[in-house]
Amino acid sequence: MSFILNALQRHSPINYGIALVAYMAVVRFFRYRRINALLKKYPDPTLPLRNLTVAKEIFSTFNDYEFPYLNVVSLEFALFKTYAIPSISKILAASREFNNSCLKRTDDTVFILLEMNEGFSRNLKRTMVEGKVDADEVLNDEKRAEIAIDRLNYIHGHYAIKQEDYLYTLALFMLEPPSFIDQFEWRKSTELEQNALFALWTEQGKAMNIQNIPETKEEMEAWAEEYESKYAVHAPTNGIIADATIALLLSLAPSFTHGFGVQAVSALLTPRLRAAFNIPPPPRGVTTLVRATIRARALFIRYFMLPRRLPHVRTALRANNESKYVPSYHKYKPVYPDGYRIEDLGPTKYLGKCPVSFHPSGITPSSSAKDAETKAL
Numbered sequence: 001m002s003f004i005l006n007a008l009q010r011h012s013p014i015n016y017g018i019a020l021v022a023y024m025a026v027v028r029f030f031r032y033r034r035i036n037a038l039l040k041k042y043p044d045p046t047l048p049l050r051n052l053t054v055a056k057e058i059f060s061t062f063n064d065y066e067f068p069y070l071n072v073v074s075l076e077f078a079l080f081k082t083y084a085i086p087s088i089s090k091i092l093a094a095s096r097e098f099n100n101s102c103l104k105r106t107d108d109t110v111f112i113l114l115e116m117n118e119g120f121s122r123n124l125k126r127t128m129v130e131g132k133v134d135a136d137e138v139l140n141d142e143k144r145a146e147i148a149i150d151r152l153n154y155i156h157g158h159y160a161i162k163q164e165d166y167l168y169t170l171a172l173f174m175l176e177p178p179s180f181i182d183q184f185e186w187r188k189s190t191e192l193e194q195n196a197l198f199a200l201w202t203e204q205g206k207a208m209n210i211q212n213i214p215e216t217k218e219e220m221e222a223w224a225e226e227y228e229s230k231y232a233v234h235a236p237t238n239g240i241i242a243d244a245t246i247a248l249l250l251s252l253a254p255s256f257t258h259g260f261g262v263q264a265v266s267a268l269l270t271p272r273l274r275a276a277f278n279i280p281p282p283p284r285g286v287t288t289l290v291r292a293t294i295r296a297r298a299l300f301i302r303y304f305m306l307p308r309r310l311p312h313v314r315t316a317l318r319a320n321n322e323s324k325y326v327p328s329y330h331k332y333k334p335v336y337p338d339g340y341r342i343e344d345l346g347p348t349k350y351l352g353k354c355p356v357s358f359h360p361s362g363i364t365p366s367s368s369a370k371d372a373e374t375k376a377l
């Protein structure tokens with residue numbers, strides 16, 4: 001004992017060693033505290049499948065506290081994977097949204113999805129910051145989600161999108177985040193969280209009128225795997241959309257890294273998807289380096305970074321004085337520095353043409369949208 005005290009007084013390496021180990025133990029304890037509390041509160045991992053409120057609570061923790069960064073990356077990656085299906089990439093290429101405004105198209109997609117999904121978290125954050133629940137804003141959160149889903153359905157209604165392509169995209173939104181997180185994050189996802197994601201996206205899929213959503217996560221997984229094995233094949237439009245997306249991703253990094261960046265993206269793809277995009281396989285060293293770097297990040301987070309105190313919420317907690325929602329931060333060059341109206345998100349040619357409805361079932365596409373939908377089916 002006196003040996004340790006002497007060491008501490010002498011600023012010896014042992015001093016620093018003890019402090020380091022103690023700090024790591026504290027971080028690890030706080031890191032797991034939130035998920036341990038949830039697992040204790042909801043011992044039955046299938047509960048989120050029957051109770052949407054519970055699913056939202058778990059999703060919010062997953063998204064806003066536990067994995068705020070890689071969860072978003074995994075959704076971007078999920079979108080990217082859908083471009084390997086020629087019937088999807090053809091529609092996107094024909095819409096020219098990627099040629100003219102890849103960034104705007106990406107932000108519009110992200111903000112529509114966040115408006116649909118962040119209501120629970122916004123209420124949580126407002127309540128924490130302001131010390132009380134703002135009941136009017138809670139109602140407005142529901143309204144924002146409804147406008148966003150109406151907007152999504154309205155825009156989709158203008159394109160002849162196959163039902164199966166909707167379902168495949170939905171499947172990736174359910175399955176890609178847990179798969180990414182299990183490979184690359186500071187802890188693995190739990191069955192409780194996987195079921196919450198499944199329940200929540202099933203609900204969104206129904207609001208989008210997507211047909212034949214499988215009843216279980218396992219069936220969804222099997223269906224998506226089979227669909228991908230049949231339909232993820234090479235087509236020129238896959239490459240055009242993928243290149244535009246990779247260019248946007250790499251716009252955040254200095255240009256001398258771009259060659260490596262493409263190899264790093266390739267390292268995260270399966271051989272099937274590489275073939276569909278016509279992207280060459282990475283040198284073996286790159287795959288090892290990319291995986292080791294992501295793994296090192298995970299360990300650093302687990303042992304050195306204390307968890308967040310406030311939830312990570314990207315959409316505005318409330319509208320500004322001009323009834324616009326200003327995002328809390330911009331990932332790329334800001335598309336909406338002064339905020340957006342939800343009914344204006346999406347292609348400029350459909351600007352403000354959304355038939356906004358507030359009834360819960362939501363979907364009221366215009367007659368032209370209905371025609372396109374009929375064509376899609």
Ligand SMILES: *[C@@H]1O[C@H](CO)[C@@H](O)[C@H](O)[C@H]1NC(C)=O
Nearest residue numbers: 047050051052053054055057
């Ligand atoms: C869902 O769970 C919440 C929170 O535990 C509870 O208040 C609510 O009554 C449950 N709803 C149903 C339909 O069981």
Ligand SMILES: *[C@@H]1O[C@H](CO)[C@@H](O)[C@H](O)[C@H]1NC(C)=O
Nearest residue numbers: 093094095096098099100240
């Ligand atoms: C988009 O740009 C690519 C190359 O920049 C070009 O090959 C393609 O034809 C363009 N697509 C449309 C729809 O304009």
Ligand SMILES: *[C@@H]1O[C@H](CO)[C@@H](O)[C@H](O)[C@H]1NC(C)=O
Nearest residue numbers: 319320321322323324338339
């Ligand atoms: C909203 O506030 C900003 C500054 O905070 C001001 O410049 C602007 O004129 C205001 N707009 C309205 C419609 O009141």
